[in-house]
Amino acid sequence: MSKTLEFYFDFASPTTYLAHKRLQQLREQYDLIIEYKPMLLGGVFKATGNTTPVAIPAKGKYMLESDLPRFCKRYNVELKLNPHFPVNTLTLMRIAVGAREMDCFEAYLDAAFDAMWLAGENMGDVEVISRCLTNKDLDAQALLELTQQPEVKAALIAATEEAVARGCFGAPTLFMDGEMYFGQDRLDFIEEALGQA
Amino acid sequence: MSKTLEFYFDFASPTTYLAHKRLQQLREQYDLIIEYKPMLLGGVFKATGNTTPVAIPAKGKYMLESDLPRFCKRYNVELKLNPHFPVNTLTLMRIAVGAREMDCFEAYLDAAFDAMWLAGENMGDVEVISRCLTNKDLDAQALLELTQQPEVKAALIAATEEAVARGCFGAPTLFMDGEMYFGQDRLDFIEEALGQA
Numbered sequence: 001m002s003k004t005l006e007f008y009f010d011f012a013s014p015t016t017y018l019a020h021k022r023l024q025q026l027r028e029q030y031d032l033i034i035e036y037k038p039m040l041l042g043g044v045f046k047a048t049g050n051t052t053p054v055a056i057p058a059k060g061k062y063m064l065e066s067d068l069p070r071f072c073k074r075y076n077v078e079l080k081l082n083p084h085f086p087v088n089t090l091t092l093m094r095i096a097v098g099a100r101e102m103d104c105f106e107a108y109l110d111a112a113f114d115a116m117w118l119a120g121e122n123m124g125d126v127e128v129i130s131r132c133l134t135n136k137d138l139d140a141q142a143l144l145e146l147t148q149q150p151e152v153k154a155a156l157i158a159a160t161e162e163a164v165a166r167g168c169f170g171a172p173t174l175f176m177d178g179e180m181y182f183g184q185d186r187l188d189f190i191e192e193a194l195g196q197a
Numbered sequence: 198m199s200k201t202l203e204f205y206f207d208f209a210s211p212t213t214y215l216a217h218k219r220l221q222q223l224r225e226q227y228d229l230i231i232e233y234k235p236m237l238l239g240g241v242f243k244a245t246g247n248t249t250p251v252a253i254p255a256k257g258k259y260m261l262e263s264d265l266p267r268f269c270k271r272y273n274v275e276l277k278l279n280p281h282f283p284v285n286t287l288t289l290m291r292i293a294v295g296a297r298e299m300d301c302f303e304a305y306l307d308a309a310f311d312a313m314w315l316a317g318e319n320m321g322d323v324e325v326i327s328r329c330l331t332n333k334d335l336d337a338q339a340l341l342e343l344t345q346q347p348e349v350k351a352a353l354i355a356a357t358e359e360a361v362a363r364g365c366f367g368a369p370t371l372f373m374d375g376e377m378y379f380g381q382d383r384l385d386f387i388e389e390a391l392g393q394a
Contacts, residue, residue: 048255058245058366062379070386169255182259185382189267 003197004033005190006175008163010041011096012089014068014079016172017117019184020109021077026187030194036109038096040089041171043160048169052086071184079117087116088124091147095129097156098146104138111136200394201230202387205360205370207238208293209286211265211276213369214314216381217306218274223384227391233306235293238286238368240357245366249283268381276314284313285321288344292326294353295343301335308333 007023009016023034045051054060064081072079092112099105115121115132122128126144133140146152163173167180174181176190204220206213220231242248251257261278269276289309296302312318312329319325323341330337343349360370364377371378373387 048253050253050256056245056247056366058361058364059247059379062364062366062377066377067379067383164255167255167259169253169259180259180263182256182264186264188385 001197002031002033003176003194004035006035006037008037008039008168008171008173008175010039010044010089010171011092011112011116011123012041012087013171014064014081014085014117015184017079017113018068018071018075018077019172019174019187020113022075022184022187025075026191026194030191031197032194036096036100036105037159037163038093038100038156039160039163039168039171040093040156042088042090043157044164044168044170047161047164050169054086080120082116082120084120084122084124087122090124091126091129091144092123094147094152094156095143097159098149098152099143104143107136108133108138108143111138198394199228199230200373200391201232203232203234203372205234205236205365205368205372207236207241207286207368208289208309208313208320209238209284210368211261211278211282211314212381214276214310215265215268215272215274216369216371216384217310219272219381219384222272223388223391227388228394229391233293233297233302234356234360235290235297235353236357236360236365236368237290237353240354241361241365241367244358244361247366251283277317279313279317281317281319281321284319287321288323288326288341289320291344291349291353292340294356295346295349296340301340304333305330305335305340308335 005023007019009020011017026032027034053063068079095108096112099108111133112123116123119132121132123132130140130144133143166175170182172182172184174186174190176193181189202220204216206217208214223229224231250260265276292305293309296305308330309320313320316329318329320329327337327341330340363372367379369379369381371383371387373390378386
């Protein structure tokens, strides 16, 4: 029987990129449905009083220089640190909310994640977003127009509030079988649960 | 060939307790020497700008109610949350520094860790410390007297500064083969390295 995993994400987070790539591997191995749940990580931090790990220089150095490379090797996933990090992802996350029901949604996810964490693009900049999406044969103009719709703006706020109400304090946060998991480094517990299904 | 693992610890941290217990399992399986390195976690936090995860209520709730129990089950380790948490461990850590060269050092480690994370004792209280150590046939008076020695006080400060200088920002922090690992949840990487030795 399929299991459904809810994946609360924001493109801003390199560990979320790692989880996104690793989950695609798990989806090939197991009967897994991934439900992508956009949220604005900055809003989650503000609501919970949390901060990015890189706000603590020693923690950021360890995370970016030691810990992430170890997991990239373990998962066989390529990740390049973004020179523009931290990037404001408000526009990207609004597109994600607005495009959830569109055919291009998964292609958009890959395009935005890869532009951020493989190509090092400044994805807080609308011109850069437009170029990167167009290069992936996505309708950049239509997707960017979504971000100006009041209902899309409101939907991202509501999605972020819902994440916080469910206990989310950072990204990635995953829910499966009524259990919450925080961090790409907990995907082994999810894999255990998938293996027992 | 033996590998030496440096284990920077403070009794204040439940994840450090979990690491302590898990490392004892690994020491039975592999040719591993554990070098216990006391530090004052509060001093590390102050020096690095870091805080305990439980300072963020949503993070603390997840850590204590979901994440720690998962690892307790995985490692087959019993842990009970301490009702006095967070406990001021200045006295305990001074004893740890002062007693490092004494025969009773490992017995002291077990006594202090278990009093904190199995018995729920208020180990910030000197009377409680005295009772708990005496119950484990340790010379509580001699150990507590160590904490008044200026060289012991200075040694804990120096040990904490050394930890910070090496990149430590929390507990547990582990070093092996020139690599730093943060968190009980990275012991699988250490086990991988031990298995390849």
